[in-house]
Amino acid sequence: MNSLRILAGITAGLVASTAFVSSALAFQESPILTEMVEAGELPPVDERLPVNPTVIEAVEVGEYGGTWQRAFNGPGDRWGATKLMEERVLKWAPDENGTAELVPGYIESYSVSEDAKEYTFTLLEGLKWSDGHPVTTEDVQFWYEDVFLNQEILPSIDPTFAPGGAPMEIEIVDDRTFTVKFAAPYVYFLQILAKDSTGDPSLDRPSFLFPKHYLSQFNNHYATEEELAAAAEEFNVESWTDLWGSRGAATAWWFNPDLPVITAWKIETPPPADVVTMVRNPYYYAVDQEGNQLPYIDRIEHRLFQDPETLNLMVAQGQIDMQARHIQSANYTFFRENEERGDYHIDAGLSANVWSLVPNHNTEDEVLGALFADATFREALSIAIDRELVNELAFSGLAEPRSASPITGSPYFREEYEQHWTDYDPDRANELLDSIGLTERDGAGFRLRSDGQRLTLVVEANDPVHSDSLELLADNLSDVGIELLPRIIDRTQWDANRENNSFQVQWMPFDRLSYVPADPRRMMGSDSYANQYFLWYETSGQSGIEPPADHPIREIFAAWDEASQAGTIEAADAAVNELIGDFVEAGFVIGVVGEEPVINIVANDFHNHREGLVEDDIFRGVGFSQPQQFWMEQN
Incomplete structure (x- = not known):
C-alpha cells in the first residue's frame, strides 16, 4: 500500500x-x-x-456505458454521492x-x-x-x-x-x-x-x-x-x-x-x-x-440499505460495482471469503481517519462540561482505553492504535503526537480520576459526579456497525468507574446534534489529518469537539460561546491566524505545527485507532480504480481517484 x-x-x-x-x-x-x-x-x-x-x-482509455451500482443509508448520506463528482x-x-x-x-x-x-x-x-x-x-x-x-x-x-x-x-x-x-x-x-x-x-x-x-x-x-x-x-x-x-x-x-x-x-x-x-x-x-x-x-444508482448486514449481503451477492463508503474493515474476512461469489476484488487504500471519542466541550451539562475542560479527566479517559483490544476485536487487527493527530507520511506527522496518551494504564486512570475528586461511587461501582448523579457518558454513533467498538469502550471505561451508554442514531441527526450543540460525546472518524492546512477547522473545534467556541471565533464574537480567557483553544485560534497571514510557506508551516501541537497535547479529542485500510469493493468488470491511494476528506475521499475516468465492461 x-x-x-x-x-x-x-x-x-x-x-x-x-x-x-x-x-x-x-x-x-x-x-x-x-x-x-x-x-x-x-x-x-x-x-x-x-x-x-x-x-x-485515464488509467487506461475506457469504453462508454453501464450503470454503477452503489448503496446509501438515507437522505443524510449525501456526501457519499457528492464526493464522486465535486468540481473545483x-x-x-x-x-x-x-x-x-x-x-x-x-x-x-x-x-x-x-x-x-x-x-x-x-x-x-x-x-x-x-x-x-x-x-x-x-x-x-x-x-x-x-x-x-x-x-x-x-x-x-x-x-x-x-x-x-x-x-x-x-x-x-x-x-x-x-x-x-x-x-x-x-x-x-x-x-x-x-x-x-x-x-x-x-x-x-x-x-x-x-x-x-x-x-x-x-x-x-x-x-x-x-x-x-x-x-x-x-x-x-x-x-x-x-x-x-x-x-x-x-x-x-x-x-x-x-x-x-x-x-x-x-x-x-x-x-x-x-x-x-x-x-x-x-x-x-x-x-x-x-x-x-x-x-x-x-x-x-444508489440503493437504500437499512443495516450493515444488508450491505454486506449486497456485496456478497455482487450488487455493488465499486464502493468503500460504509464498507467496514471489521468485516474484511467476510469480504475476502465472498470475492469469488460476488465477482469482485478488494482494492485497499489507506484511511487518514482516526476513530475517536469526541467530547462536547460546549455541552449544556455544566458538570460534564467542567470535566471535559479538565485535562486530567481527558487523560484519564484516554489511558483507560485498551486500543490494542479495540483494534483486534472491532477492526480485525488492521488499524493502528494512535491518537487523533497527523497520519504517518504527512508533512506534519510527529511520532510523539501519534503516541500521546495512548498507553493503556487503567490503574493510573483510576488515580487521576480520584485526584480530581471523583472518589464517590454508587452501588454498581460507578463514580458519582459532583451533583450526586452517576458519571455517565452518552456516546452517539451513526451506524450500528460501531456497536462492537462502543461495547469494548464501555467495558474499558466501566473498569475505571465511568458508565458509557451507546446511542445509535442516523447520520442526519448525528450531524444536526453537533450543529445544535445537543450531544455529550460522539464516536467519530476524526479526519483531515493528511495535509492539515487544507482544512484546519476540525482541529479548531468546528463540527467536532468545540463547535460553539469555533462559531464565536468565526463570527468575531457575534455568535457561539466565548472560551474562557485561559482556554488553550485560544492558542489554536491564534496559531491559525498567524499561519493564514504568513508571508512564506516556511513561516506558515511553523504556525501550523504549533496549532497541531497545541491540539494534540491538550487531548481535546480521544483518538483510539486509525490508519486502517480502506476496503474498496471493486467488481471484476469495473476498471481504472487505483489501489493504495490515501483517502481523506481533504482529498475528497473517492473523488481523489477521479471517478469520471472509471469504466465498466459492456457485454
Missing part, C-alpha cells in the same frame, strides 16, 4: 495552465449522447465541450506514483502574485452548465456579491476565506477572468480551494460558480418577497433562506434535479427515493487523453 505523499508547496509568482487535448483529435462521446444529437435534442459534442477541454488522464477551480489528484498534487479543474490557467495576495483564474472558453447555458464570470460575481456577502444566506464568513478577519475580495477582469484578493499573504489558499469551496450554499460546492440564470429566482437581490414566498411554498420549506445551504431544497444538487451543474453526473431521482439515480451531464467539460468526453459511465 502506498504511504502518503503530497506535492503541496505554492510558489509566489506561479503561473499554471490546464493540459489540453491535441486540437488534431476529434472529440468522441457516449452513444447515448450521439442518439440525442441525431434526434436534434442536443448540439454536437464539439459545441458542448469547451474550446480546449480539460484533460483527465483546482483539485487534488494522484500522479502516476499516487502522490497528491494540485491540478486545474474548470479553468484554463491561474497565477499567483509574488506576494501571494492575489490569485487570478481564467475559466475555460466555452464552458457550459448542464442545461447548455454558458458559464461566465457573471456566475462568479453572482456567487460573490449575492451569496457569499449576503448575510441573510451566509450570516458569517468561514475564517479560511477571511484570513485575519478580512474577507477575500473578487475583481471581475473580463467574462472569463477574475482575481481573488487578500489583505495579507495567503500561501495556503490553493490547497484550501482544492479541498473546499468558498462558502456553503450548495452541496456540490463548485468553487466560485453559481448559475445566476437559475438561482437568481431564489435570491432576495433579484426576486420579490412574494416570489420568494411562492418558491418556499413550492419546495415545502418555511422560509426562502431554507432554499439555500448544504441541505437547501433549491440549491443542493442532491435534492433538486433542475439545478444546473458542471459536474460529470447530475441528479435524476433525488432522495428520499429507495433508489437515488444520477445521469451523465452532456456538457461535462473534460475529456480523456484521446479526446473522449467523460464520464465513461452513463448512470449511477
Whole structure:
C-alpha cells in the first residue's frame, strides 16, 4: 500500500495552465449522447465541450456505458454521492506514483502574485452548465456579491476565506477572468480551494460558480418577497433562506434535479427515493487523453440499505460495482471469503481517519462540561482505553492504535503526537480520576459526579456497525468507574446534534489529518469537539460561546491566524505545527485507532480504480481517484 505523499508547496509568482487535448483529435462521446444529437435534442459534442477541454488522464482509455451500482443509508448520506463528482477551480489528484498534487479543474490557467495576495483564474472558453447555458464570470460575481456577502444566506464568513478577519475580495477582469484578493499573504489558499469551496450554499460546492440564470429566482437581490414566498411554498420549506445551504431544497444538487451543474453526473431521482439515480451531464467539460468526453459511465444508482448486514449481503451477492463508503474493515474476512461469489476484488487504500471519542466541550451539562475542560479527566479517559483490544476485536487487527493527530507520511506527522496518551494504564486512570475528586461511587461501582448523579457518558454513533467498538469502550471505561451508554442514531441527526450543540460525546472518524492546512477547522473545534467556541471565533464574537480567557483553544485560534497571514510557506508551516501541537497535547479529542485500510469493493468488470491511494476528506475521499475516468465492461 502506498504511504502518503503530497506535492503541496505554492510558489509566489506561479503561473499554471490546464493540459489540453491535441486540437488534431476529434472529440468522441457516449452513444447515448450521439442518439440525442441525431434526434436534434442536443448540439454536437464539439459545441458542448469547451474550446480546449480539460484533460483527465485515464488509467487506461475506457469504453462508454453501464450503470454503477452503489448503496446509501438515507437522505443524510449525501456526501457519499457528492464526493464522486465535486468540481473545483483546482483539485487534488494522484500522479502516476499516487502522490497528491494540485491540478486545474474548470479553468484554463491561474497565477499567483509574488506576494501571494492575489490569485487570478481564467475559466475555460466555452464552458457550459448542464442545461447548455454558458458559464461566465457573471456566475462568479453572482456567487460573490449575492451569496457569499449576503448575510441573510451566509450570516458569517468561514475564517479560511477571511484570513485575519478580512474577507477575500473578487475583481471581475473580463467574462472569463477574475482575481481573488487578500489583505495579507495567503500561501495556503490553493490547497484550501482544492479541498473546499468558498462558502456553503450548495452541496456540490463548485468553487466560485453559481448559475445566476437559475438561482437568481431564489435570491432576495433579484426576486420579490412574494416570489420568494411562492418558491418556499413550492419546495415545502418555511422560509426562502431554507432554499439555500448544504441541505437547501433549491440549491443542493442532491435534492433538486433542475439545478444546473458542471459536474460529470447530475441528479435524476433525488432522495428520499429507495433508489437515488444520477445521469451523465452532456456538457461535462473534460475529456480523456484521446479526446473522449467523460464520464465513461452513463448512470449511477444508489440503493437504500437499512443495516450493515444488508450491505454486506449486497456485496456478497455482487450488487455493488465499486464502493468503500460504509464498507467496514471489521468485516474484511467476510469480504475476502465472498470475492469469488460476488465477482469482485478488494482494492485497499489507506484511511487518514482516526476513530475517536469526541467530547462536547460546549455541552449544556455544566458538570460534564467542567470535566471535559479538565485535562486530567481527558487523560484519564484516554489511558483507560485498551486500543490494542479495540483494534483486534472491532477492526480485525488492521488499524493502528494512535491518537487523533497527523497520519504517518504527512508533512506534519510527529511520532510523539501519534503516541500521546495512548498507553493503556487503567490503574493510573483510576488515580487521576480520584485526584480530581471523583472518589464517590454508587452501588454498581460507578463514580458519582459532583451533583450526586452517576458519571455517565452518552456516546452517539451513526451506524450500528460501531456497536462492537462502543461495547469494548464501555467495558474499558466501566473498569475505571465511568458508565458509557451507546446511542445509535442516523447520520442526519448525528450531524444536526453537533450543529445544535445537543450531544455529550460522539464516536467519530476524526479526519483531515493528511495535509492539515487544507482544512484546519476540525482541529479548531468546528463540527467536532468545540463547535460553539469555533462559531464565536468565526463570527468575531457575534455568535457561539466565548472560551474562557485561559482556554488553550485560544492558542489554536491564534496559531491559525498567524499561519493564514504568513508571508512564506516556511513561516506558515511553523504556525501550523504549533496549532497541531497545541491540539494534540491538550487531548481535546480521544483518538483510539486509525490508519486502517480502506476496503474498496471493486467488481471484476469495473476498471481504472487505483489501489493504495490515501483517502481523506481533504482529498475528497473517492473523488481523489477521479471517478469520471472509471469504466465498466459492456457485454
